[in-house]
Amino acid sequence: MPDPDRPDRGTSVAGPGPRSLMGLGVSPGRSAGPLIRMAGPPALPAPRAVADPAAEVATIAKALEAVVTDLRRRAGETTDATAAEILDALAMMADDPMLREEAEQHVHDGHDAPHALDTAFTRHRETLAALGGYLAERAADLDDLRHRAVAAALGLPMPGVPSPGHPYVLVAEDLSPADTAGLGGEVRALVTSLGGPTSHTAILARGRGLPAVVACVGILDVPDGTVVSVDGGTGEIGLGLTPEAAAEVVDGDRLERERLAASGGPGRTADDHPVKLLLNIGSAADLRPNCEGVGLFRTEFLFLDRRQAPGFEEQVAAYAEVFAATGHVVVRTLDAGTDKPLPFLGLPAEPNPALGVRGLRVDRVLPAVLDTQLDAIAEAARVTGTAPWVMAPMVTTVAEAAGFAGRARSRGITRVGVMVEVPAAALQARELLAEVDFLSIGTNDLSQYTFAADRQHSGLADLLDPRQPALLRLIAMCAEAGRAAGKPVGVCGEAAGDPLLAPILVGLGVTSLSMAAVRVPAVRDELARHTLDECRRLAGG
Amino acid sequence: MAQRTVTVASASGLHARPAKLFVQEAVRLGVPVRIRAGERTVPATSMLGVLSLGAVQGTEVTLESDAPGAGEALDTLAALLSRDLDAGEALDA
Numbered sequence: 001m002p003d004p005d006r007p008d009r010g011t012s013v014a015g016p017g018p019r020s021l022m023g024l025g026v027s028p029g030r031s032a033g034p035l036i037r038m039a040g041p042p043a044l045p046a047p048r049a050v051a052d053p054a055a056e057v058a059t060i061a062k063a064l065e066a067v068v069t070d071l072r073r074r075a076g077e078t079t080d081a082t083a084a085e086i087l088d089a090l091a092m093m094a095d096d097p098m099l100r101e102e103a104e105q106h107v108h109d110g111h112d113a114p115h116a117l118d119t120a121f122t123r124h125r126e127t128l129a130a131l132g133g134y135l136a137e138r139a140a141d142l143d144d145l146r147h148r149a150v151a152a153a154l155g156l157p158m159p160g161v162p163s164p165g166h167p168y169v170l171v172a173e174d175l176s177p178a179d180t181a182g183l184g185g186e187v188r189a190l191v192t193s194l195g196g197p198t199s200h201t202a203i204l205a206r207g208r209g210l211p212a213v214v215a216c217v218g219i220l221d222v223p224d225g226t227v228v229s230v231d232g233g234t235g236e237i238g239l240g241l242t243p244e245a246a247a248e249v250v251d252g253d254r255l256e257r258e259r260l261a262a263s264g265g266p267g268r269t270a271d272d273h274p275v276k277l278l279l280n281i282g283s284a285a286d287l288r289p290n291c292e293g294v295g296l297f298r299t300e301f302l303f304l305d306r307r308q309a310p311g312f313e314e315q316v317a318a319y320a321e322v323f324a325a326t327g328h329v330v331v332r333t334l335d336a337g338t339d340k341p342l343p344f345l346g347l348p349a350e351p352n353p354a355l356g357v358r359g360l361r362v363d364r365v366l367p368a369v370l371d372t373q374l375d376a377i378a379e380a381a382r383v384t385g386t387a388p389w390v391m392a393p394m395v396t397t398v399a400e401a402a403g404f405a406g407r408a409r410s411r412g413i414t415r416v417g418v419m420v421e422v423p424a425a426a427l428q429a430r431e432l433l434a435e436v437d438f439l440s441i442g443t444n445d446l447s448q449y450t451f452a453a454d455r456q457h458s459g460l461a462d463l464l465d466p467r468q469p470a471l472l473r474l475i476a477m478c479a480e481a482g483r484a485a486g487k488p489v490g491v492c493g494e495a496a497g498d499p500l501l502a503p504i505l506v507g508l509g510v511t512s513l514s515m516a517a518v519r520v521p522a523v524r525d526e527l528a529r530h531t532l533d534e535c536r537r538l539a540g541g
Numbered sequence: 542m543a544q545r546t547v548t549v550a551s552a553s554g555l556h557a558r559p560a561k562l563f564v565q566e567a568v569r570l571g572v573p574v575r576i577r578a579g580e581r582t583v584p585a586t587s588m589l590g591v592l593s594l595g596a597v598q599g600t601e602v603t604l605e606s607d608a609p610g611a612g613e614a615l616d617t618l619a620a621l622l623s624r625d626l627d628a629g630e631a632l633d634a
Contacts (some may be wrong), residue, residue, distance in 0.1 A: 092565070
């Protein structure tokens with residue numbers, strides 16, 4: 001559909017510009033403020049004649065020192081151990097004596113400091129790239145360090161997340177884990193030109209409750225300092241606001257969050273049709289008081305960094321902590337694979353991990369892992385006197401579901417279910433429900449496999465939009481099978497936490513929605529605005 | 542010239558975390574040491590140099606130093622390389 005408001009990339013900003021841009025809203029909430037683009041790689045000016053080599057050498061030392069200091073500071077500030085290790089390793093590369101000596105040598109050969117640094121970094125980059133494999137990936141690190149060092153030598157702002165000393169809307173092509181590690185409290189909202197609903201930017205923003213819009217074509221052409229509004233629900237970016245209008249947006253969002261935070265109680269439609277609003281958790285630390293229960297307990301989060309398989313006793317303790325704290329818990333057995341590695345499983349690399357041995361399929365090669373886990377879940381249930389529901393990830397066939405259900409029930413687990421993440425499972429929802437007690441739809445993977453679109457692919461965000469009719473139809477098939485069997489069918493993917501999608505899912509017949517705790521208030525509020533009949537009409541039924 | 546020849550024991554080779562630990566130790570010791578793998582010789586304090594050796598698990602490397610009394614430093618670094626520096630630690634990204 002042509003959009004007269006959308007500029008072609010690269011057109012001049014002279015004349016009346018667009019009033020708004022559209023992207024994909026991935027983290028709800030509204031905000032406004034001056035836009036600041038994340039500084040890109042510095043452009044090298046034309047070489048200049050070197051009058052004072054000693055001054056150039058001093059500039060090189062200062063630039064490298066600035067890069068090292070900045071990386072070490074960020075390593076010290078982050079709470080993410082992996083990010084800290086990466087930043088430390090980068091600092092060591094920037095601190096390399098060989099690199100500095102080479103840059104100094106280039107000065108003595110007549111080059112100015114920025115060019116000397118550029119040449120030295122480029123040579124090391126080429127050396128690593130030529131070695132291939134892991135080291136070739138480190139070549140990108142050297143590009144990043146080169147940009148930082150050259151910017152420092154030119155007196156330009158360091159590439160990366162800016163800290164201007166006032167609130168702003170951060171705009172970038174996409175954010176890397178290294179960028180997000182440095183994201184401070186001045187950032188009011190995020191807008192990226194690339195990225196999808198399951199990109200790193202989106203997940204980070206939702207975790208922090210920051211409004212975010214991704215896949216916003218044209219946002220990089222908007223000049224720095226333009227005051228913009230961001231609606232992380234609808235994906236609309238308003239351009240060129242007055243300071244008064246911006247303040248109004250910020251105030252409105254604050255009032256809205258206060259109103260939502262004050263609301264409570266179980267999820268229901270306007271006509272009191274109950275819809276359980278459950279939490280996605282990785283451990284007992286993610287639980288919230290007064291929640292209706294847990295719809296997705298991701299057990300693999302307890303063991304992500306282990307080199308040894310977690311023992312029976314340790315698993316019992318971790319599960320019992322969650323079971324004891326809340327009434328209703330749906331436990332998902334370990335969801336891992338070569339795309340989502342658990343070191344202790346020791347799975348060999350695969351050419352196509354998303355289509356390989358992952359989820360329940362790991363049981364084909366390592367059956368003892370699931371046996372131990374089911375034993376531990378049953379024991380934790382016994383110790384706490386609770387009856388957790390248990391489900392398996394990445395189930396594809398009815399036989400897999402039946403096999404899993406048999407093993408769980410033989411241990412006294414009474415409510416057994418499977419996740420629907422593969423179209424083959426959705427197409428057989430009725431047959432699956434003849435074997436198990438409930439279904440839980442994982443919309444992120446179901447999108448990926450239905451649309452043949454990598455969920456991390458930044459250029460395919462439209463295919464991964466949970467409003468895609470083909471995805472909604474598969475969800476409807478599952479819900480219909482559940483209604484016929486009188487068994488619950490929930491959604492626990494990102495779609496479940498989208499307030500605009502929640503009424504549609506309920507209209508399709510979904511009986512529970514499971515999401516990150518921060519998303520519950522907005523979903524509860526939106527559901528309460530619609531009767532069940534309205535939900536059905538929204539769903540096209 | 543003092544020398545020690547040792548086989549890289551770390552599962553991930555002399556990359557990532559093991560390379561970082563090795564270079565940190567070389568910097569800490571403060572004795573000029575070179576590390577050689579095949580035709581390539583680099584200072585042990587150079588992260589980029591050590592990475593560029595491309596040493597994997599099982600690669601034989603030689604540590605050498607002309608500094609007087611470097612034996613102890615060479616022993617320390619050789620002992621480090623002959624341990625699996627990945628073991629018992631979180632995987633490097």
